[in-house]
Amino acid sequence: MAELFNITRSQLSLFELGLRELPTTALIRASQIGNFMATAKVPEAKDFPQIADWEEEKEKFLEKALADCKHYQSTIIRKLPKMEEAYQATLKTLQLIDYLKEQAHKEDALHQGAIFILEDKARKSLKKCGPKELVKQQYQLLLLQKQEEWLNDLIANDRIE
Template identity: 30%
Template sequence: MRAKKQRIRDLLGLAQEQLSLLLEVGHSQLSLYELGLRRLPSTAIQKLAEMIAVVNTAASSAFMKSVAAEEAVQHKVIIQKLRKENSYQQERLSRILVPLEQKYQSNLTALYLVQQLHVEWGTKAPHQIGYLGTLKNSIGSALEKNSYSKLVQYQIKLKVLQGEEKILREALGPFDSAQGRLAQGDR
């Protein structure tokens, strides 16, 4: 019984306190009615029936249509703001990611070079081995600073933003196509 009464309040969009005021009954009286333990006065039942009738006709009312139209405009504005923020975040991440990828790749190339020189110069230029070790440590530190995990983290963030952009584009799609039809009709 409670679930049915709860749905009525939900249908009306009112809290129990608000509904009790409109029905001119006490909070406890309405609560007991919702629990199926007490009846409402006939005047309250009549008011409740009138409210339900109003709500049932509201879906087709001009008011509800204007609210829906206003919400559609607000929806479009919100989606456009989210797309703009998403675009900014993608650009920001790209400005970080491109140099990071370049530094990482450069460090890997340098590390490979040092390792190859260590092998080749081991017997030819033993005086350079110490410097190659220092250089290898320096490159290792740079690789840690511009670590692969950091690179992957930024790449994933960028992919997430690209996925979000696609979702936002799809969410805005009906609005863009509606505007396109309106613009073509104006010509």
């Protein structure tokens, strides 16, 4: 600012602290700048060649973000039916385990170690594809769908400044 007003930095500092007035030449310059800023047309990025590259970078970023978003959505869409199928199979396994436990007192019953192994596998399966994981994936898919809407809106309306 001192250079703009053609004064020293210390003169500007004293003015900012309220200890001195600006010289007349600086006041005239400040008035000219203020008048220019008040009457100048609102600039656009295209008016400045050095910003054109940034605009291009912005467009590339948005396009890549949209492509990534669609990719993640398709991954979840492919994953969800497999998770649901695994979850249903685990429920059937748990049902079988309950049946096998009821049969434990019979002579031809399955060995307890085998039942324990089945239970362990069912617990591990529930951690990977149980209700909690299914909801997490469905929630993630909803977020990605909303993100895709926003990105499309940003691209269509060029709303990032």
